[in-house]
Amino acid sequence: MKILYSITLALGLLTTAAQAEPVKAGDLTIDTPWLRATPNGAKVAGGYVRITNTGTAPDTLTGAAVPFAKSSDIHSMSMEGGVMKMAPVSDGLTIKPGETVELKPGGYHLMFEGLTGSPKAGETVSGTLSFRRAGAVPVTFSVAPIGASAPGGPHQHQHQH
Numbered sequence: 001m002k003i004l005y006s007i008t009l010a011l012g013l014l015t016t017a018a019q020a021e022p023v024k025a026g027d028l029t030i031d032t033p034w035l036r037a038t039p040n041g042a043k044v045a046g047g048y049v050r051i052t053n054t055g056t057a058p059d060t061l062t063g064a065a066v067p068f069a070k071s072s073d074i075h076s077m078s079m080e081g082g083v084m085k086m087a088p089v090s091d092g093l094t095i096k097p098g099e100t101v102e103l104k105p106g107g108y109h110l111m112f113e114g115l116t117g118s119p120k121a122g123e124t125v126s127g128t129l130s131f132r133r134a135g136a137v138p139v140t141f142s143v144a145p146i147g148a149s150a151p152g153g154p155h156q157h158q159h160q161h
């Protein structure tokens with residue numbers, strides 16, 4: 001029964017990934033993974049996602065991977081003496097049972113490093129999130145414009161002035 005359930009989840013994941021619907025991985029719901037586009041030559045890119053733990057045991061986000069970055073870290077952001085500081089979260093980001101953790105600009109974020117390409121706004125990027133319990137979970141990041149503070153809606157607005 002448990003195995004069947006997992007297979008159903010895996011199949012569901014394959015069909016929903018392209019539609020940017022929340023991805024279920026075991027007890028985790030992974031909602032709206034997105035990246036910020038980077039200018040050519042940028043060394044790092046920020047990644048964001050909302051993760052909800054509907055289970056009874058904590059899980060920990062330990063890393064992420066995308067094809068255009070050699071490595072990644074999880075960073076926290078905080079104000080210290082009026083200056084925004086980023087610091088690696090060394091032991092991963094724990095999502096307690098019943099909790100939602102949101103990685104977003106100005107807070108926790110994925111920091112992709114050693115970029116070998118630059119994602120462009122409007123693209124989607126296939127990547128992986130790694131969890132201690134749920135394992136490696138394939139996700140599709142949507143790419144928002146450079147400096148965007150939110151992923152934007154499912155449709156593109158055309159602004160004409």
Ligand SMILES: [Cu+2]
Pocket residue numbers: 075086109110111
């Ligand atoms: Cu960072």
